[in-house]
Amino acid sequence: MQTTLGILTALVLVASAFLGYKNKEKYELQISTRQKEEDLRDNKRKPKLKATLEQRDDTKAEKEKYQGLAAAKGTEVEAQEKKVADLKKEIETKKALADEQKVKIDALNAELEKIGSLEELVAKVTRLKNDLIELESNIDVTTTKLSNLIAEKNRTATVIKGYEWENGWRNASMSSPNLKTRISAIFDSYGFVTLPVGNRAGVVGGSTLEIVRDNEVIGKLLVKSVEANTAAAEIVPNSIKADTVLMVGDSVRSTMPPPPPPPKKEATAPAGAPNAAPATPAAEVDPLTGAPVIPPGGALVAPAAPADADFPAAPADAATPKPAEDDPFK
Numbered sequence: 001m002q003t004t005l006g007i008l009t010a011l012v013l014v015a016s017a018f019l020g021y022k023n024k025e026k027y028e029l030q031i032s033t034r035q036k037e038e039d040l041r042d043n044k045r046k047p048k049l050k051a052t053l054e055q056r057d058d059t060k061a062e063k064e065k066y067q068g069l070a071a072a073k074g075t076e077v078e079a080q081e082k083k084v085a086d087l088k089k090e091i092e093t094k095k096a097l098a099d100e101q102k103v104k105i106d107a108l109n110a111e112l113e114k115i116g117s118l119e120e121l122v123a124k125v126t127r128l129k130n131d132l133i134e135l136e137s138n139i140d141v142t143t144t145k146l147s148n149l150i151a152e153k154n155r156t157a158t159v160i161k162g163y164e165w166e167n168g169w170r171n172a173s174m175s176s177p178n179l180k181t182r183i184s185a186i187f188d189s190y191g192f193v194t195l196p197v198g199n200r201a202g203v204v205g206g207s208t209l210e211i212v213r214d215n216e217v218i219g220k221l222l223v224k225s226v227e228a229n230t231a232a233a234e235i236v237p238n239s240i241k242a243d244t245v246l247m248v249g250d251s252v253r254s255t256m257p258p259p260p261p262p263p264k265k266e267a268t269a270p271a272g273a274p275n276a277a278p279a280t281p282a283a284e285v286d287p288l289t290g291a292p293v294i295p296p297g298g299a300l301v302a303p304a305a306p307a308d309a310d311f312p313a314a315p316a317d318a319a320t321p322k323p324a325e326d327d328p329f330k
Helices: 002-112 118-171
Strands: 180-182 185-187 192-195 208-213 216-226 231-235 251-254
Touching: 002 118, 002 216
Parallel strands: none
Antiparallel strands: 180 251, 185 192, 192 231, 208 216, 208 251, 216 231
């Protein structure tokens, strides 16, 4: 009996050892397979990282380009101010000459009472009046040129302020205050989302964005990579509101508040007033920055996002939840 039990016990131990050996082989095989999959994923991520670094270098080069343009505009403003000062001196000279001519006309009118040859006096007075009219016309032309130069100076200053305004929030690692977009895809397993806009819409790498639903902030994003028309942002840990699930189509905005609107100014010059400055031209937009060109006396306004593909307010189907997209790194 004891021999039989010993044999059974030995068989059980042998079977256990055999099963353990087989389980070990399967476990080592699973470890090897997982390692190969991780290596393959890392090899696919490297080109994406390289593209992101190249995009960063392009953004730096574009920033330096705009700074150079702003410096050139500053030199142009100084030249325009010098021209304005020269024109003011010329206007003062013309006015002094007109006053001198008026004195001569008054003296001739006084002599007219003493001189009997009316025809000669009429001819002289006519010539003097024509000279005075020509001088006044020259003054009007000069005044108009001065007004146009002042308007050009104000437009140039506005372009420079637009560059300074954009450089300000970019250098502060903040996205554009005018940024309004929506989440285009969510990758829960990796903890990040993608946006349908990028650098051209004012998204800045390293900036923090707010997720808004029903006019309430429900979470925050940290921009990790930016391309020309797309961006990827990491979901800030512990920032999602309790019992809230992010959805494709949730609104996203910058944490930097937009500037207040400029005060409205009414024109005071009466219509048809003599020597009046030309009417303020319609609002213009700088082709490089998209910043509005403010008329003389206006206040600096942040450039509004134009309604085109560079600054989309939201995708057309953003209100409809979409399934999560495939991992772009695979």
